[in-house]
Amino acid sequence: MANAGLDLLMVSLKKLICYDSTPLINNNPCVQDERPRFQFLYQELESLRSFVLNMEITKGPHDQVKTRNLERRLRDVVEEAEDIVDLFLTRAFIRNNTSMTICGSDVSCHLPNVDSAIENIKSVKKELMDTKTQSQSEVLHPTAGTLPSKSSCSAVLKEEVIVGLDDDSMVLMDRLTGNQKQLDIISIVGMGGLGKTTLATRVFNDPFIVYHFHVRAWVSVSQVYTKKDLLISLLTSISKLALENIKKLRGEKISELLYKSLKGKRYLIVIDDLWSAKAWDDLKMHFPNDNIRSRILLTTRLSEIAFYAKPGGFTYNLQFLTNEESWELLCRKVFREDGCPKRLIKPGIQIAKKCQGLPLALVVIAGLLMKEERSPELWEKGFPEDCTIPVRRLIWLWIAEGFILEDGQKPLEEVAEDYLLDLVDRSLLIVAKRRSNGGIKACRIYDLLRELCLKKAREENFFMKTSRSGYLTSSKFISCTDKQRRLFADSNFFSEISSAHSAPHIRSFVCFNKEWYFSLGVQRCFHPFLLVRVLDLQTIHTPTVPLALELLVHLWHLALWSEVTRLPSSVCNLWNLQTLILKENYSGFMKLPENIANMVNLRHLWIEMIISIPETRNPTNSGVFFNLQTVSMLRLHGRAESLLKRIPNIRKLGCAVYEDKKEDPFPSFGLLNHLETLKVIQPEVKSLLSNKRISFPATLRKLTLSGCRFPWFDMSNIQWLPNLEVLKLLNYAFEGPLWDTGEGQFRQLKFLKLQNLDIQQWNAYSTNFPCLKRLVLLECHYLKGIPDEVGDIHTLETIDVDKRNHSVVKSANKIQEEQHAMGNYEFKMNVIGFFTSIR
Secondary structure (H helix, E strand, O other): OHHHHHHHHHHHHHHHHHOOOOOOOOOOHHHHHHHHHHHHHHHHHHHHHHHHHHOOOOOOOOOHHHHHHHHHHHHHHHHHHHHHHHHHHHHHHHHHOOOOOOOOOOOOOOOOOHHHHHHHHHHHHHHHHHHHHHOOOOOOOOOOOOOOOHHHHHHHHHHOOOOOOHHHHHHHHHHHOOOOOOOEEEEEEOOOOOOHHHHHHHHHOOHHHHHHOOEEEEEEOOOOOOHHHHHHHHHHHHOOOOHHHHHOOOHHHHHHHHHHHHOOOOEEEEEEOOOOHHHHHHHHOOOOOOOOOOEEEEEEOOHHHHHHHOOOOEEEEOOOOOHHHHHHHHHHHHHOOOOOOHHHHHHHHHHHHHOOOOHHHHHHHHHHHHHOOOOHHHHOOOOOOOOOEEHHHHHHHHHHHOOOOOEOOEOHHHHHHHHHHHHHHOOOOEEEEEOOOOOEEEEEOOHHHHHHHHHHHHHHOOOEEOOHHHOOOHHHHHHHOOOOOEEEEOHHHHHHHHHHOOOOOOOEEEEOOOEOOOOOOOHHHHHHHOOOOEEEEEEEEEOOOOHHHHHOOOOOEEEEEEOOOEOOHHHHHOOOOOEEEEEOOOOOEEEOOHHHHHOOOOOEEEEOOEEEOOOOOOOOHHHOOOOOOEEEEEEEOOOHHHHHOOOOOOOEEEEEEOOOOOOOOOOEHHHOOOOOEEEEEOOOOOOOOOOOOOEOOOOOOEEEEEOOOEEHHHHHHHHOOOOOOEEEEEOOOEEOOEEEOOOOOOOOOOEEEEEOOOOOEEEOOHHHOOOOOEEEEEOOOOOOOOOHHHHHOOOOOEEEEEOOOHHHHHHHHHHHHHHHHOOOOOOEEEEEOOOOOOO
């Protein structure tokens, strides 16, 4: 995390040194005068960063504490430099803006501590150099392909408490030592945290397995690897050659030596954590088949990888632990051989049950309980109810915190999604809701894992969660968290701290309680939070958006809950802002300020109203939102094309289309060649049947249309879209009694929803929908039935129908009977009630 903070600070400094296009920098004499000092600070940070990236810090058993302290020291130094620079910028902005008198006379724009910050940077670099010199035996972050030695594997096995794996071990050992002479490939498949590696380790070190095989080798692959590292790991474990000598060899020579080392010997190779078919292809050619009962044991989370390695081969699917096995594992981890005291049995069983059979969760919570007081009161504490976390909000917060860094040409949002999927794969996050296309819409975390995260966050001073009731006074809180940078608190705490105290180090403030009325009107409300980067107050309702927000020039993420219909122009001075969320209680309209184009870094504009972006008379790039990725609901009218050209990189767009004149064309969305998700509504009850040609970009993955009243023959303009996965047609999106899909294909369509249409007959064939998984038909009262050939779509998993249309229900039942007759018992037909909605 220190490295992420270092990168973030360097990006900010580079903008100050090199760019003049931002409002805070342009024509600001304070900034211009200090640029040489910024340049010097940047050079020192660049030197430190290069050293950190290129060095190998040791982390052996005797210097873990020292290394951890050094990491914290690096983080503190970076944060101190960041505070100095950002405080200077705040004061420079206030001094240059004569209309702002909030901060009184404290507007000096000198850098009082920059010299000490530079000295601290040099000091940390020297400490890193000394640490490197002391030991070169281990790296802090081992590369993929690192092999645990035989002795280390044994040590792990001795220390690891294994429950519920006895039968698994016996099955695998029988298979590994069977009479089949040909090289056999055996796979252990299961989600992250189920114990695949633990089971493989136990089998690998079993005395009978050690006796049976002449050669044993182990390699861990993971998602990121290099072929040469994998081969070196394998060769090192079975060859007497020194690691230093092997590393000097060319890749072809290493391949040759590995093959020869295995030739003619009965070997067991464990390939742990295999993620891709390519990784298997990179390794398989090195394993000779001498018909002497050699074996390869794979562990993977993906059953398709096991099938790829050997179609029809033996696959062992790990299951979750039972409640009894979970309790046994928790007991052994916490109490070892002593056994659980009677007073802790009942709460202990409840804790084990909450881990839902996942060994990883049990091991984690056991580690926490071992360090705590063994009292029934502590163990009987209830844990918070499961709550879902919207993935969109989570990703936006990650980006605002600077946790997500550029990765080639990938947008930050896609990089963040990759991190999210990795956490899900490791069972650290649970999928709570999925999107129509199968993506993750909301997630949650195991209750017990959440407790551990909170505890670890407090230890590392990463963030603090508190409430007004948790402390006698907020001053006590401030004194005990002098350099706390992330705070999660209730509105009462926010009110007290903002009115009477200063919190200069806080960079993130998130309110977690819901309150229906809260005043943000006072100017001093934000004065203690001048350096805040994330301000999320969308759980507290306020009648106004205060002008004092303009003080917070470092904001990247702002979320409010208010019913305002006009956004203050002062908010648009927040030139760093990337995400603006405005939640409200009713559907209304909002015209954005004339200076909205000042928000040059804006990525996500999520306002729960229909918004209007003012027209610009300036045809230059100054009115173009190059960074804008998301807009929730944009008003479009006759001159829509000129507005769409101002959001060229938009990826997710919601819009309401209004006609100024009858001859106004339907907006041409085809010019948005990065657009992936589009929702179009036509709120006014008018026909768009005449003079309307629809155009969408080939990049589109999800399309929702409502109230547009297109004729069905225009569907050909949608049918050809090569990447479309989700199509929702709502509220007379298309108008007319007949939809004939013809011979065209929806090549990638997985989800199709028709709701509140006047369609009577639908002619379709299985070839039209080769990938369709889910079909939803609601409130299509005149539809006579579902086409028979829809039942022949082999990918179809679910049909949802409205119970009020008996003809549709009857045809859906027929399709279900046909699917079951073909052996597809996984197919489901759901009859939806009146008040049920499907997204």
